[in-house]
Amino acid sequence: MKVSQRGLYALKALLHLAGRWEEGIVATREIAEREEIPEKFLESILVVLKNARVVESRRGREGGHRLRRPPAEIVVGDVVRLLDGPLAPFGDATELTRLVASEPRHAGLFDLFLDVRNAAAAILDHTTLADLLERDRKILVARRRRGGVPET
Amino acid sequence: MKVSQRGLYALKALLHLAGRWEEGIVATREIAEREEIPEKFLESILVVLKNARVVESRRGREGGHRLRRPPAEIVVGDVVRLLDGPLAPFGDATELTRLVASEPRHAGLFDLFLDVRNAAAAILDHTTLADLLERDRKILVARRRRGGVPET
DNA sequence: CAAATATCCTACTAATCCTGTAGGAATACT
DNA sequence: AGTATTCCTACAGGATTAGTAGGATATTTG
Numbered sequence: 431m432k433v434s435q436r437g438l439y440a441l442k443a444l445l446h447l448a449g450r451w452e453e454g455i456v457a458t459r460e461i462a463e464r465e466e467i468p469e470k471f472l473e474s475i476l477v478v479l480k481n482a483r484v485v486e487s488r489r490g491r492e493g494g495h496r497l498r499r500p501p502a503e504i505v506v507g508d509v510v511r512l513l514d515g516p517l518a519p520f521g522d523a524t525e526l527t528r529l530v531a532s533e534p535r536h537a538g539l540f541d542l543f544l545d546v547r548n549a550a551a552a553i554l555d556h557t558t559l560a561d562l563l564e565r566d567r568k569i570l571v572a573r574r575r576r577g578g579v580p581e582t
Numbered sequence: 583m584k585v586s587q588r589g590l591y592a593l594k595a596l597l598h599l600a601g602r603w604e605e606g607i608v609a610t611r612e613i614a615e616r617e618e619i620p621e622k623f624l625e626s627i628l629v630v631l632k633n634a635r636v637v638e639s640r641r642g643r644e645g646g647h648r649l650r651r652p653p654a655e656i657v658v659g660d661v662v663r664l665l666d667g668p669l670a671p672f673g674d675a676t677e678l679t680r681l682v683a684s685e686p687r688h689a690g691l692f693d694l695f696l697d698v699r700n701a702a703a704a705i706l707d708h709t710t711l712a713d714l715l716e717r718d719r720k721i722l723v724a725r726r727r728r729g730g731v732p733e734t
Numbered sequence: 735c736a737a738a739t740a741t742c743c744t745a746c747t748a749a750t751c752c753t754g755t756a757g758g759a760a761t762a763c764t
Numbered sequence: 765a766g767t768a769t770t771c772c773t774a775c776a777g778g779a780t781t782a783g784t785a786g787g788a789t790a791t792t793t794g
Contacts (some may be wrong), residue, residue: 432584433672433695435753442688457769465687471754477771490762491768506694510671519662519702520585530721535617536594538717542658542709543585549701550671557694565690569682573689587782609740623783629742642791645740 431550437513439467440475444509447485448501448559455494475513482512501563507554517554518547583702589665591619592627596661599637600653600711609646627665634664653715659706669706670699 433441442465450456458476462469476495479485486498497504507517516522520543521529529540585593594617602608610628614621628647631637638650649656659669668674672695673681681692 431671431698434751438672441691445688445691459769468754470756473770474754474772480771487770488762489760489768489770491766492763493761493769495770519583520590531725536597536714536718537721538714538719539593539597541717541721542705542714546583546702546705549705550698553694553698553701562688562690562694565693566688567690569689569693573683586780611740620783622785625741626743626783632742639741640791641739641741641789643739644792645790647741 431510431517431519431547432514433510434514436471436475437510439465439472440479440513441506441509443467443472443475444479444484444497444504444559445562447495447497448504448563451497451501455488455492455496457494460494478512479509484509484512497559500560502558502560504559505555506557506559506562507551510554516547517550519543523547523551583662583669583671583699584666585662586666588623588627589662591617591624592631592665593658593661594619595624595627596631596636596649596656596711597714599647599649600656600715603649603653607640607644607646607648612646630664631661636661636664649711652712654710654712656711657707658709658711658714659703662706668699669702671695675699675703 443461446461446465447456458473459469461467462472476485476487480487480495483498484504485495487493487495511517518526520526520540523544526540526544526547530537530544533540595613598613598617599608610625611621613619614624628637628639632639632647635650636656637647639645639647663669670678672678672692675696678692678696678699682689682696685692
């Protein structure tokens with residue numbers, strides 16, 4: 431499994447929307463500027479996210495995007511799969527299962543790959559956007575305690 | 583992390599050599615034929631494996647390749663890293679650690695990626711070629727018991 | 735020494751993926 | 765009507781992937 435720049439942008443954008451969940455609709459430009467994502471590129475990503483019903487959009491003036499569900503109900507694994515394909519290091523879970531069951535050679539190898547994909551899925555499929563926001567917060571607090579650098 | 587066709591070929595070739603570890607040297611052509619890998623492509627892969635001191639080669643007639651160490655001492659994680667780069671889904675472990683420690687935004691996300699890479703590393707770095715051969719054997723036995731199809 | 739055979743090295747190619755850009759059409763708010 | 769924003773299509777340059785081709789180099793056998 432590999433997370434592309436595009437996938438990373440998608441996650442950052444969603445985290446941005448999650449952080450401002452109460453505010454409602456946010457425009458592409460604003461996300462792009464704050465998260466340092468090329469605006470036109472982000473546009474195309476948001477369309478994908480919209481078609482997958484992760485996000486909903488409003489056009490025209492005062493338009494923009496917002497999460498379709500609360501941050502605690504959006505799973506990181508789904509977003510990664512949507513943008514960057516299956517979590518398995520080779521092929522996908524179904525293909526690997528088939529190979530383990532039918533390949534005369536190297537079934538063990540595919541079985542190993544299946545273990546890796548299951549380990550990744552176990553982590554990514556039970557982490558939500560809300561979890562990540564919480565995690566951000568905790569890391570920041572810990573960093574501050576460890577001799578953070580509050581300016582002056 | 584993504585295992586390419588090239589990486590898969592490398593692992594298959596190494597498993598082939600591991601299976602015939604006692605026999606000593608095996609020619610590229612033979613591996614290519616038995617494992618159904620394009621010969622010239624396999625050649626280039628074996629050079630990489632040789633430069634990384636995983637395999638040793640002898641030229642000329644009766645030449646070929648063999649593992650430099652016994653199968654139980656060759657770790658899958660190292661092979662994957664060699665052919666397909668870091669195990670992390672984004673960047674590598676060092677970069678992710680740095681990002682978690684210094685990024686003002688989304689440190690939690692990079693921390694999550696670090697968890698994924700650690701989970702993958704935990705699996706791949708403690709599985710050897712010998713483990714995989716054993717695994718192959720077990721799968722075959724289990725398959726046979728479950729109503730295998732012994733011809734006629 | 736010569737022939738045969740295998741690895742090793744360099745270069746090239748075709749296809750696909752990745753990371754964007756550009757321009758405009760459709761839509762919705764003021 | 766005017767303006768701001770999403771949405772759609774097309775394209776482009778660079779990197780990566782999966783090989784191919786041809787020959788130089790080394791080594792064993794006759």
